[in-house]
Structure formats: structure tokens, C-alpha cells
Amino acid sequence: xxxxxxxxxxxxxxxxxxxxxxxxxxxxxxxxxxxxxxxxxxxxxxxxxxxxxxxxxxxxxxxxxxxxxxxxxxxxxxxxxxxxxxxxxxxxxxxxxxxxxxxxxxxxxxxxxxxxxxxxxxxxxxxxxxxxxxxxxxxxxxxxxxxxxxxxxxxxxxxxxxxxxxxxxxxxxxxxxxxxxxxxxxxxxxxxxxxxxxxxxxxxxxxxxxxxxxxxxxxxxxxxxxxxxxxxxxxxxxxxxxxxxxxxxxxxx
Numbered sequence: 001x002x003x004x005x006x007x008x009x010x011x012x013x014x015x016x017x018x019x020x021x022x023x024x025x026x027x028x029x030x031x032x033x034x035x036x037x038x039x040x041x042x043x044x045x046x047x048x049x050x051x052x053x054x055x056x057x058x059x060x061x062x063x064x065x066x067x068x069x070x071x072x073x074x075x076x077x078x079x080x081x082x083x084x085x086x087x088x089x090x091x092x093x094x095x096x097x098x099x100x101x102x103x104x105x106x107x108x109x110x111x112x113x114x115x116x117x118x119x120x121x122x123x124x125x126x127x128x129x130x131x132x133x134x135x136x137x138x139x140x141x142x143x144x145x146x147x148x149x150x151x152x153x154x155x156x157x158x159x160x161x162x163x164x165x166x167x168x169x170x171x172x173x174x175x176x177x178x179x180x181x182x183x184x185x186x187x188x189x190x191x192x193x194x195x196x197x198x199x200x201x202x203x204x205x206x207x208x209x210x211x212x213x214x215x216x217x218x219x220x221x222x223x224x225x226x227x228x229x230x231x232x233x234x235x236x237x238x239x240x241x242x243x244x245x246x247x248x249x250x251x252x253x
Contacts, residue, residue, distance in 0.1 A: 006230040010035030013083045013131075014227060017067060017120070018090030020047035022189035023139060026216035027087050027223045032056040034224050039080050041065045042090070067116035077123045085135040085227040086124070088117035091158075095150040106153050113157035118164055125172070136172075136179040137226045138165050139219070142242050144183060158183075162238055169236040178235035180226050185242025187214040211243035 014031050018024030020042030028040045032055040040055075042048040045064045052062040063079050065072035067090055091113045096105055117138060124130060143151050144158035162181055169179035186206055206213045222241050225231050240246055 007224065007228045008035050009085075009224065009228055012085060012227065013037045013039065013081065015039045015041070015080055015083050015086040015124075017041050017086075017088050017117070018139075019051050019062075020044045022089070023184070023187060023216050023219045024087070024089030025051050026220040027089055029054060029056075030217065030220035030224055031087075031227065032060065034228070036085075036227075039063065039083065041067070041076055067120060068111040070119075073116075073120055073123055076120070077127055077129065080124065080129055082129055082131050083124070083134065084131045085137070086121070086130075087137045087139065087223050087227070088120070089139045090116065091139065093151065093154045096153060097150045098152045101153055109153040110157050110160070113154070114160045114164075117161065121168065130172075130175075130177060133176045133232070134178075135227050135231070136165075136168070136177065137223055138179070138181045139223075140181040140183040140238070142183050142185045142240060142246055145240075146246055165238075166236045173235065178226075178231070180231075180235060180237040180239065182219060182222050182226065183238060183240045183242075184219050185209060185214060185240075185245045187216060187219060189216060209243040209245040214241070214243055 009031055014036045016024055016028045016031065016038060019028040019040035028038050028051055032038055037057065038055055038060040040048060040051055041063045043064065043066050048062050048064055052060060061079065063076050065076045067073060092109065121136060138161045140161045141158040143155040144162060147155050165179045165181050172179060186209060219241060222239060
């Protein structure tokens with residue numbers, strides 16, 4: 001029976017950001033397949049509608065929003081209602097050598113990757129939109145620990161999520177809520193394709209990964225686990241999902 005399956009999301013309402021593309025889109029699709037009712041958001045109305053049309057089940061909601069804008073955040077929170085979980089998958093990445101970093105670049109990266117998920121979470125907490133036992137999942141990145149060439153701002157923005165998540169998890173534990181990060185390595189997404197076009201040597205990096213390039217489904221399955229009751233005793237966790245790439249890096253030293 002699905003309602004006896006600890007990995008099931010039946011009866012849960014889940015908010016997914018960045019659902020118009022890549023990892024966010026697949027997280028939404030996989031959550032729906034596991035029985036969840038979805039609230040999905042993204043900036044591209046056509047692609048977001050395509051995701052909505054592809055969701056299994058019914059009574060899902062799509063809200064077009066730019067999470068860097070305060071008014072869009074308010075609109076999204078108002079329409080979201082009570083939720084049992086949330087996956088912050090929205091984000092951007094641009095290759096920029098450290099010597100060329102400027103404040104506009106930093107503002108753009110941090111607005112999308114750090115400030116938007118933190119402010120959205122704050123608003124949902126303030127409005128009491130999280131149900132008891134809710135699970136909050138941030139999509140971070142392996143580079144937040146390991147670093148990569150010309151990704152200083154991106155790596156820093158994703159590292160910031162780790163500290164924020166661990167502090168948040170302590171604050172919401174009394175309500176039985178959990179907060180965790182998933183840190184993917186190289187996953188086949190439109191964002192990774194764009195990095196390749198702008199000079200990133202994706203083929204070489206993929207060759208270093210014992211299990212090869214990841215797929216959005218690999219990350220989505222991890223997200224389903226963290227949203228489900230199967231992970232009810234896991235919080236403040238930073239889960240690296242990278243096909244074995246980071247093991248020889250000794251990143252915890």
C-alpha cells in the first residue's frame with residue numbers, strides 16, 4: 001500500500017523552485033510520481049507550464065515568479081498554502097575568474113543562489129505555511145566544498161547555503177521540521193551545457209567521475225528521500241551525490 005511506504009509522498013504538498021528546467025523540473029516530476037501535490041515555480045512561464053502539464057496526478061499549481069523580487073516572493077508565498085516540504089532548486093552559474101569578479105556578478109549569483117532561498121524560507125516560516133514535520137531541502141553543489149576553476153562566486157554562494165541550512169535546522173527542530181542540503185556533482189542539465197559553451201571542459205571533468213555524468217533523476221530520487229518519512233531522523237545533513245568524483249579529493253580534511 002502506498003500509504004504504508006515510507007518513501008511515498010502521498011498526501012504531501014511540496015513546493016519546488018526552479019521547476020521550469022533541469023534538476024528542479026525533474027524533482028517536481030518525481031515528486032508527483034510518488035504521489036505528492038505540487039506547487040512549482042520558475043521564471044519562464046512557457047517552460048513552467050510544460051512542467052505542469054507533465055506532472056502525474058492532479059490539483060497541482062504553477063506560479064511564475066522571479067525569486068529575486070520581493071513582490072514575487074510575496075505572491076508565491078500567498079498562493080503556496082500549507083506545505084509539507086520544499087526543494088530549492090532554482091539557481092544560476094557563470095564562469096568568471098576570480099581576478100574578474102565584480103560586485104554586479106556577486107550580487108547576481110548570491111541573489112539567485114543564496115538570498116532568494118533564504119528569504120523565501122523566512123517568509124514561509126513567518127506565515128506559518130510549513131506543516132508539522134515538514135522537510136526543507138536546498139540544492140547546493142559539490143563545488144561548495146571542492147571548488148572549481150572560475151566558479152568562486154558560485155561556490156561561495158552554495159557554501160553559504162550549508163551554513164544557513166545547519167542553523168535553520170536547529171531552529172525548526174522543535175517543530176519536528178528538518179533541513180538538509182543535497183550537493184550534486186556534474187549533472188546533465190541545461191545549466192551545465194551552458195557552462196560547457198562558455199569554456200568549461202565538461203568532458204574532461206566527467207571523465208574524472210567513476211560513474212560518469214549524473215542525470216537529473218539521480219538528484220530527484222535523493223530529494224524524494226529527504227522529503228519522505230524515510231528520512232525523518234535526518235537533519236542538518238550535507239549529502240554529496242557525485243558518482244564518486246570527490247572521494248579522492250579528501251574534501252573533509
